[in-house]
Amino acid sequence: MTRVGRVFSAGILMIVVSANLQADTGSRLWATGGVTSVEGSAGGGLSPWALLGGYASDEEVGGTLTLSRAETDDYTLSVVGAGVTWKNRIELTLARQTLDLDRLVFTLKEGFGLEGDELVQDVLGLKVRLLGDALFSPWGQWSAGLQHKRNREFTVPDAIGAKDETGTDVYVAGSKLFFAAVMDRNLLVNATLRGTKANQGGLLGFGGDRNDSYEAVFEGSIGLFITRQWLVGTEYRQKPDNLGFATEDDWWDVFIAWVPDRRLSVTAAFVNLGDVATLEDQRGAYLSLQASF
Structure with a gap:
């Protein structure tokens, strides 16, 4: 088993044990914490939402543990993350992303003479609920957040034209649940x-x-609760296009989330990442496990 595979297996055990040990899962309603995005913030798989992770009410502290994995034709992305939510007002998250380059390794060796078979990035997230409530406010819930990201190895990004190894995304999100819609x-x-x-x-x-300037991009998600425990939907994430090395395409997915218990959720998706670093039509499967408390 590969190192990433061992980490993934250990993470599954960690999440299952954590979910079973948590007796108090907070006071908020079922599934109102969303799942966890690939960058660690509460939301969908691809995008942060205005919702905050876990089930903590205005008088509680809650959080999440998450393990995610996406496999496309030529890449594998693994994510391990954790988050804490304070009084349904502030969310702090930390995630580590590991991208196995797979076929891209050969392209980099031929074009740049580079070695190495993976890229690793740490993401520190902060989200603040500004106003409203996704369930009961007419205009939904609104939050603002940032994600500070750091490449742990900059050789490959530097070689293909990236300017910096660190960066901070900022965002504003609005979420609304429409009853019996x-x-x-x-x-x-x-x-x-x-x-x-x-x-x-x-x-x-x-x-x-x-x-090398900030660009405003749009991300949208829509999900339908088939039952209390099952949610199906789709996401779209617009992307900037900064590198002459390769065109960067927008991302989208179709997902299904299962919430059998307030402490545990499982999300599976078909993801389409388009062309990624000269390798075309990156499509594949995504799976995420989340424990909430």
Whole structure:
């Protein structure tokens, strides 16, 4: 078993044990913490939402532990993360992303003479609920956040034209749950506006030879509660295009989330990342496990 595989297996055990040990999971309603994005913030798989992680009410502290993995034709991304939410007002998260380069290793060796078979990035997140409530406020819940990202190895991003090894994304998100909106089923809608310089979410550095300025990009999510425990939906994430090395495409997915218990959720998705660093049509499967308390 590879090192990443061992970490993934250990993470599954950690989450299951943690979920079973948590007796108090907070006072907020079922599934109102969302799942966890690939950058560690509460939301969908691809994008942060205005919702805060866990089930802590205005008088409680809660949090999450998360393990995610996405496998496309030529890449594998593994994410381990944790978050704490204070009184349903402030969310702090930390995530580590590990991208196995797979076929791209050969491209980099031929074009740049580079060694190494993975990229690692740490993401520190802060989100603050500004106003409203996703369930009961007419205009939903609104939050602002930032994600500070740091490449642990900058050789590859530097070689393909990235300007910086660290960067900070800022965003504003709005989430609203519409009761009995579609065939008497509840509908969750989120819109996020992000300011970013990140290449492929920051895994390929920040800024580039085409553009080294912040760009505003849109992210949207919509999900339908089939039952209390099952949510299906889709996400779209617009991307900047900073590097002359390769065009960066927008991301989208179709997901299904299962929340069998307030302490545990499982999300599976089909993801389409488009062309990534010269390798075309990166499509594949995504799986995320989350324990909440």
